[in-house]
Amino acid sequence: MSDELSVGTDPAEVGMDAGRLARLDARLARYVDDGQLPGFLVTVARHGKLVHVGRGGFRNLEERLPVEPGTRWRIFSMTKPVTSVAAMMLYEEGAFQLTDPIAKWLPEFAETRVYLAGSALKPVTTPQVEPIRVWHLLSHTSGLTYGFHHAHPVDAMYRALGHEWGTPPGADSAEVCRQWASVPLVFQPGSEWNYGVSTDVLGRLVEVLSGQPLDEFFASRIFAPLGMRDTSFGLREGDDVESLARLYAATPGQPGGAATGYAPLDAMGQAAHAKPAFLSGGGGLVSTAGDYLRFLEMLRRGGSYDGGRLLGPRTLAHMVSNHIPGGADLETFGRPLFAETPLRGVGFGLGFSMIIDAARYGVVSSVGDYSWGGAASTAFYVDPVEDLTVSFYTQLLPSSTLPIRNYLRSLANQAIVA
Incomplete structure (x- = not known):
């Protein structure tokens, strides 16, 4: 997989339908057209082959800067799996x-x-x-x-x-x-x-x-072995500020027309323009889709990618197993909090949530699919059953604004035909 996110594999070669994958872009583009999302980038890879990259809208709507493969995103809580x-x-x-x-x-x-x-x-x-x-x-x-x-x-x-x-x-x-x-x-x-x-x-x-x-541990022990050259705590000296997508906050109930459904959140967004004093292991990284895909592929492959082994397969398998006592789901064992996805049918391991009951979860998915997302509506999941990784990027707070994570699963899974 290149850093430029070039698709070099026909989806049919890995059992996916290109026409059906286009439905994913169409659904996300409707959010952009309806004024509910400024822009997006989505990736789908199967068997280690990148088969789909969709993007639309703007990384900065006011300056009409489009979403590009190298756009940097505040990944907020998608930092957590890295720390774990x-x-x-x-x-x-x-x-x-x-x-x-x-x-x-x-x-x-x-x-x-x-x-x-x-x-x-x-x-x-x-x-x-x-x-x-x-x-x-x-x-x-x-x-x-x-x-x-x-x-x-x-x-x-x-x-x-x-x-x-x-x-x-x-x-x-x-x-x-x-x-x-x-x-x-x-x-x-x-x-x-x-x-x-x-x-x-x-x-x-x-x-x-x-x-x-x-930041030094991440750089030397994780990013360098995986070839993640554009991931850091805030922008580094020499990084192009315009490559970082603008952060927006949802204004619910005002989609379309003169009111766009979201507004710039620059006071919070500018915190990512430089390395902060607090290196937040829970939410401080900025990254690109290409970089984070390398991290996801490391997970999918059992702890190693591109010659860099971070973990042994047994350790990673332990991390993505449900550690909630009694095998319970988060709706039973957790506290009622806002969430973009249901907590029913979902367990939690060491750094990841995972689906433990797909029927109870209520979305076409695989038992054992593990995932997490960020406050600005970014998200990923790894499906070991279908050997699939899916990632999504935008910059819209809060992540509970739109049911994007459910659409990622339903629309990626309906494109699997073999």
């Missing part, structure tokens, strides 16, 4: 066991209390019964949360410290971890699933265990 892979690389080197308490290396979390009752201003707390362990961070069962959820008094406590869609200016990963550790956990570690800053804390753990800043 980094941690498991250290696991394979014997740096820790998954059951180790994180306070062994991050002592600030040793005495973190657990919310019991009360308000954000006067919470009633209790001590941890179970310490936060490394696998709790990887599986989002740590009790940590996000300030932007607006669903729990602890979320409000995060916001009061400056943690909503960002972190306090100038604070690095060590400092933000100290701040999160000073706030109660939403629940006892291991007792529930809640999407939060767990992977950011995991990124800090990678730094402490490796003795390297997270």
